[in-house]
Amino acid sequence: MVNNTDIPTAAILVIGDEILSGRTKDKNVGFIADRLTELGIDLKEVRIISDEQPAIVSGLNALRAAYTYVFTTGGIGPTHDDITADSVAAAFGVTIDIDQRAVDVMLERYEKADLTESRLRMARIPAGAELIANPVSKAPGFQIGNVFVMAGVPNIMQAMMDDVSTRLKGGQKMLSLAIEAGMGEGMVAKPLAELQLEYPDVSLGSYPYMRDGKFQTSLVLRCRDEERLNLVAEKLADIVTELQKSNAD
Amino acid sequence: MVNNTDIPTAAILVIGDEILSGRTKDKNVGFIADRLTELGIDLKEVRIISDEQPAIVSGLNALRAAYTYVFTTGGIGPTHDDITADSVAAAFGVTIDIDQRAVDVMLERYEKADLTESRLRMARIPAGAELIANPVSKAPGFQIGNVFVMAGVPNIMQAMMDDVSTRLKGGQKMLSLAIEAGMGEGMVAKPLAELQLEYPDVSLGSYPYMRDGKFQTSLVLRCRDEERLNLVAEKLADIVTELQKSNAD
Numbered sequence: 001m002v003n004n005t006d007i008p009t010a011a012i013l014v015i016g017d018e019i020l021s022g023r024t025k026d027k028n029v030g031f032i033a034d035r036l037t038e039l040g041i042d043l044k045e046v047r048i049i050s051d052e053q054p055a056i057v058s059g060l061n062a063l064r065a066a067y068t069y070v071f072t073t074g075g076i077g078p079t080h081d082d083i084t085a086d087s088v089a090a091a092f093g094v095t096i097d098i099d100q101r102a103v104d105v106m107l108e109r110y111e112k113a114d115l116t117e118s119r120l121r122m123a124r125i126p127a128g129a130e131l132i133a134n135p136v137s138k139a140p141g142f143q144i145g146n147v148f149v150m151a152g153v154p155n156i157m158q159a160m161m162d163d164v165s166t167r168l169k170g171g172q173k174m175l176s177l178a179i180e181a182g183m184g185e186g187m188v189a190k191p192l193a194e195l196q197l198e199y200p201d202v203s204l205g206s207y208p209y210m211r212d213g214k215f216q217t218s219l220v221l222r223c224r225d226e227e228r229l230n231l232v233a234e235k236l237a238d239i240v241t242e243l244q245k246s247n248a249d
Numbered sequence: 250m251v252n253n254t255d256i257p258t259a260a261i262l263v264i265g266d267e268i269l270s271g272r273t274k275d276k277n278v279g280f281i282a283d284r285l286t287e288l289g290i291d292l293k294e295v296r297i298i299s300d301e302q303p304a305i306v307s308g309l310n311a312l313r314a315a316y317t318y319v320f321t322t323g324g325i326g327p328t329h330d331d332i333t334a335d336s337v338a339a340a341f342g343v344t345i346d347i348d349q350r351a352v353d354v355m356l357e358r359y360e361k362a363d364l365t366e367s368r369l370r371m372a373r374i375p376a377g378a379e380l381i382a383n384p385v386s387k388a389p390g391f392q393i394g395n396v397f398v399m400a401g402v403p404n405i406m407q408a409m410m411d412d413v414s415t416r417l418k419g420g421q422k423m424l425s426l427a428i429e430a431g432m433g434e435g436m437v438a439k440p441l442a443e444l445q446l447e448y449p450d451v452s453l454g455s456y457p458y459m460r461d462g463k464f465q466t467s468l469v470l471r472c473r474d475e476e477r478l479n480l481v482a483e484k485l486a487d488i489v490t491e492l493q494k495s496n497a498d
Contacts, residue, residue, distance in 0.1 A: 018456055019282070020282060020291075022282030023425070023456075029275070029297070033270060045304075046269070055294075119435045153459065176270070185326055186367055186368045189368075189370070208402055209402060210385075222270070
């Protein structure tokens, strides 16, 4: 048996008015969710909030107290509406100033004369934080405590996540198998619930979708123990085969 | 001037392990965000949580106390992992049982003999709730207080949102204009910040993105007053034109 108390947990805090207005459609949650699943870390909560310091501070403090890791995206650029670094410093109660390590990496891209006051905003790092590498455009993210602060532009965030991933302690990987029921979920609901009662250690999920105007259902089994997963998957496959036969009759 | 205290606010609660595991990429937040912007309602927060009753109850109670409207998606199907309706009833402290109005609309699709115990789970509605019409597959959503409970399957959620929209009191619409800067945001950050200081009633956002390996920036102006919006947009367009000229020199 896998001891679930050993499984690290995580939350994502997406900071961005442009997501809440609908103008930009978020692509970062799905990417981070996939990565965490690969690493054996349970993503438990996502919050999307506006570019307002009180919202960032209270959201971040709630999440960092509740989960092993917190990932933020957005609000670390050079413009006046980029207030994530200052808000994170406020949440941790530490000072923030231009960080020489950040200036040094930015000098790999910019001439010294081009490091304007605006661009130097991107070198403002809370005291005690470690930098997160940004191979795309140099201006770094940072880690403070269990919080990883990353860019909102998807390809920069993804590059930062490569650096971040090396610092995360993964748990035993969650394994999953999917079985296509070939019918609406109302047809399979009862035997599925009975199977779940019999094997509470394997999580059984049912995800309806429509294809060509007909309801279909993906049945997803999740468990960290491969033997148990395979055992229950076989039983579920038998149930589905039987149901398909009786539907065809 | 527009009085912002008259602007209704909203939150979305996405209920779904499949989003948190990365298996399914959410499409509902963007759709609801767009619709609320059209209606003049400010979406202030989104939370994505797992299919666990304590998470649903505490998330819902936090959001419904803080915002004018709350929209939930997911977890109202016929299977054992569909626990949203029961969790909403628990959050409101009301009973829940099979609702004859819901049974009646489901009989428009199903023969009475086909309304199995599993399918009748979809007719469980908290006491005091009003139904939300589902023209796609009949099993209804419901409204209780300021909370609108909808399906997770995108085309069903979208159809339900048509019914829901008629019940929402919109505010004065947020208007927006976008100007393409044609340069990275570091180049425009300083004059943009100065313009924001001069016109605090028009929100100026700066959204970087990459195209063909080069940084580009969308500058977005948002205001509920059309005259003020146009005034500041003209000033910003002039600033951008000047910057482009001096870059070209």
